[in-house]
Amino acid sequence: xxxxxxxxxxxxxxxxxxxxxxxxxxxxxxxxxxxxxxxxxxxxxxxxxxxxxxxxxxxxxxxxxxxxxxxxxxxxxxxxxxxxxxxxxxxxxxxxxxxxxxxxxxxxxxxxxxxxxxxxxxxxxxxxxxxxxxxxxxxxxxxxxxxxxxxxxxxxxxxxxxxxxxxxxxxxxxxxxxxxxxxxxxxxxxxxxxxxxxxxxxxxxxxxxxxxxxxxxxxxxxxxxxxxxxxxxxxxxxxxxxxxxxxxxxxxxxxxxxxxxxxxxxxxxxxxxxxxxxxxxxxxxxxxxxxxxxxxxxxxxxxxxxxxxxxxxxxxxxxxxxxxxxxxxxxxxxxxxxxxxxxxxxxxxxxxxxxx
Amino acid sequence: xxxxxxxxxxxxxxxxxxxxxxxxxxxxxxxxxxxxxxxxxxxxxxxxxxxxxxxxxxxxxxxxxxxxxxxxxxxxxxxxxxxxxxxxxxxxxxxxxxxxxxxxxxxxxxxxxxxxxxxxxxxxxxxxxxxxxxxxxxxxxxxxxxxxxxxxxxxxxxxxxxxxxxxxxxxxxxxxxxxxxxxxxxxxxxxxxxxxxxxxxxxxxxxxxxxxxxxxxxxxxxxxxxxxxxxxxxxxxxxxxxxxxxxxxxxxxxxxxxxxxxx
Numbered sequence: 273x274x275x276x277x278x279x280x281x282x283x284x285x286x287x288x289x290x291x292x293x294x295x296x297x298x299x300x301x302x303x304x305x306x307x308x309x310x311x312x313x314x315x316x317x318x319x320x321x322x323x324x325x326x327x328x329x330x331x332x333x334x335x336x337x338x339x340x341x342x343x344x345x346x347x348x349x350x351x352x353x354x355x356x357x358x359x360x361x362x363x364x365x366x367x368x369x370x371x372x373x374x375x376x377x378x379x380x381x382x383x384x385x386x387x388x389x390x391x392x393x394x395x396x397x398x399x400x401x402x403x404x405x406x407x408x409x410x411x412x413x414x415x416x417x418x419x420x421x422x423x424x425x426x427x428x429x430x431x432x433x434x435x436x437x438x439x440x441x442x443x444x445x446x447x448x449x450x451x452x453x454x455x456x457x458x459x460x461x462x463x464x465x466x467x468x469x470x471x472x473x474x475x476x477x478x479x480x481x482x483x484x485x486x487x488x489x490x491x492x493x494x495x496x497x498x499x500x501x502x503x504x505x506x507x508x509x510x511x512x513x514x515x516x517x518x519x520x521x522x523x524x525x526x527x528x529x530x531x532x533x534x535x536x537x538x539x540x541x542x543x544x545x546x547x548x549x550x551x552x553x554x555x556x557x558x559x560x561x562x563x564x565x566x567x568x569x570x571x572x573x574x575x576x577x578x579x580x581x582x583x584x585x586x587x588x589x590x591x592x593x594x595x596x597x598x599x600x601x602x603x604x605x606x607x608x609x610x611x612x613x614x615x616x617x618x619x620x621x622x623x624x625x626x627x628x
Numbered sequence: 629x630x631x632x633x634x635x636x637x638x639x640x641x642x643x644x645x646x647x648x649x650x651x652x653x654x655x656x657x658x659x660x661x662x663x664x665x666x667x668x669x670x671x672x673x674x675x676x677x678x679x680x681x682x683x684x685x686x687x688x689x690x691x692x693x694x695x696x697x698x699x700x701x702x703x704x705x706x707x708x709x710x711x712x713x714x715x716x717x718x719x720x721x722x723x724x725x726x727x728x729x730x731x732x733x734x735x736x737x738x739x740x741x742x743x744x745x746x747x748x749x750x751x752x753x754x755x756x757x758x759x760x761x762x763x764x765x766x767x768x769x770x771x772x773x774x775x776x777x778x779x780x781x782x783x784x785x786x787x788x789x790x791x792x793x794x795x796x797x798x799x800x801x802x803x804x805x806x807x808x809x810x811x812x813x814x815x816x817x818x819x820x821x822x823x824x825x826x827x828x829x830x831x832x833x834x835x836x837x838x839x840x841x842x843x844x845x846x847x848x849x850x851x852x853x854x855x856x857x858x859x860x861x862x863x864x865x866x867x868x869x870x871x872x873x874x875x876x877x878x879x880x881x882x883x884x885x886x887x888x889x890x891x
Contacts, residue, residue: 347796363785421793431796
């Protein structure tokens with residue numbers, strides 16, 4: 273088995289009664305990759321993770337890790353590590369014993385266990401914490417200990433089930449960077465489940481966007497954000513404006529947008545003249561001032577101004593269509609006001625034709 | 629003092645007197661063995677009675693066995709029902725309440741009919757067999773208390789996630805129960821154990837009808853034939869029971885603490 277197919281999931285299906293929560297999902301991941309399963313609640317991402325862990329039995333399909341089919345193997349024989357949303361540290365054991373638990377189960381000797389615990393505590397930035405109990409630690413510290421406990425036995429695969437969801441915003445950002453740094457250092461293949469798109473975009477090598485038990489798109493964060501394959505992927509990941517347009521000359525790839533004729537890049541086949549389409553564009557690709565690449569300009573009125581710190585978001589009424597326009601904060605400029613007239617500039621190459 | 633508080637204290641005082649006056653009266657009576665002044669003669673008489681030592685020792689031993697068997701039966705049962713078969717909880721609740729509904733006399737007659745010396749399983753045919761039967765009867769009698777104590781303990785921890793966390797690190801079910809679940813519900817289990825002990829130490833009906841030399845029948849026998857010693861024994865039993873309850877309170881302080889901090 274090559275490293276390219278380290279984790280292979282084939283036709284994975286999970287049915288509860290008459291409800292199918294995972295619908296024949298297949299994917300392949302390489303050794304050392306950091307993969308995120310991203311999607312809204314109930315999309316089946318956690319069920320897939322739990323099937324990989326062995327806590328749920330697939331109705332159909334198979335899971336292979338490093339060439340070994342683990343579909344029917346009990347969780348305690350899969351040699352995987354997992355971090356849970358609720359930390360799940362053993363309250364009766366101190367930090368050192370929590371981290372050493374998997375090593376003890378594996379029959380590793382006392383001296384080696386102690387060495388490995390010290391290594392792990394150093395790795396997570398908590399040296400000297402081995403005698404403390406979980407209730408004496410903050411949430412972020414507990415989750416770092418949970419991570420150390422999961423990776424101490426050197427598992428083949430690390431599973432992270434929304435490990436940052438119970439933490440406050442600031443700790444979440446710093447811990448996700450720590451998790452990524454540790455994952456890179458150890459080169460451990462990691463599957464991360466999250467509903468937070470920012471989290472997934474910031475730390476993943478590849479993202480699986482899921483919806484209603486199926487994969488909508490699998491790709492790098494850059495691809496998912498800039499070239500969404502489905503309408504769901506486009507709208508779920510990041511902010512998106514949709515502008516209504518009508519195809520004026522399908523053969524020439526031309527459409528009418530706000531009374532102007534524009535040429536669209538890569539018009540999908542099967543679209544006929546007169547067809548109503550939605551053109552999607554990210555807020556940061558719209559600008560209140562013309563850029564070199566701008567070839568479309570639409571007049572509108574500022575409906576609202578939101579100051580978000582580094583970004584100022586304008587909500588603009590473009591002839592009946594509301595769009596968000598993101599601009600970088602400029603401390604020397606006075607922000608525009610509600611009711612101001614504004615010209616919104618964009619480049620036709622940045623427009624995405626949303627698949628129906 | 630506010631009128632509301634005053635009434636609360638009055639009600640509390642009446643309630644306390646209801647419980648304490650008979651207790652104080654019994655204690656006072658137990659000290660009157662020697663005419664004219666108070667003494668602990670009745671207590672000395674009780675403690676020096678070899679039957680006291682034998683029956684108390686016997687009931688303590690049977691109580692310890694009942695606790696061990698109770699833990700071995702109840703802890704895995706509650707664990708698996710909470711983890712894998714939660715829909716069976718109402719049935720478990722019902723079954724564990726039965727010993728409170730069915731009188732002990734009915735229970736012991738049932739045992740005697742089922743396990744007499746001419747039955748397929750002749751427990752009552754030997755002293756050891758009867759001791760085993762008595763232990764099982766006490767496990768049943770203490771089931772409502774042991775089950776609830778253990779169930780409450782398991783409710784306080786997230787057994788599903790802790791089980792999964794231990795499983796993914798390679799632990800099997802036996803190790804999960806002994807290394808993770810049991811230590812985290814130890815205080816609850818000990819509460820159930822002390823309640824079991826408190827029930828066993830004074831139980832009369834089953835021990836008497838199975839003709840075993842337990843502390844309960846001894847108490848009854850002394851009560852029927854002596855004047856001051858029964859009062860002394862009542863106070864001793866009371867102290868033992870309250871000692872067991874006090875231990876439960878004390879142990880609650882050592883329960884493993886969980887944290888749900890988000891910082």
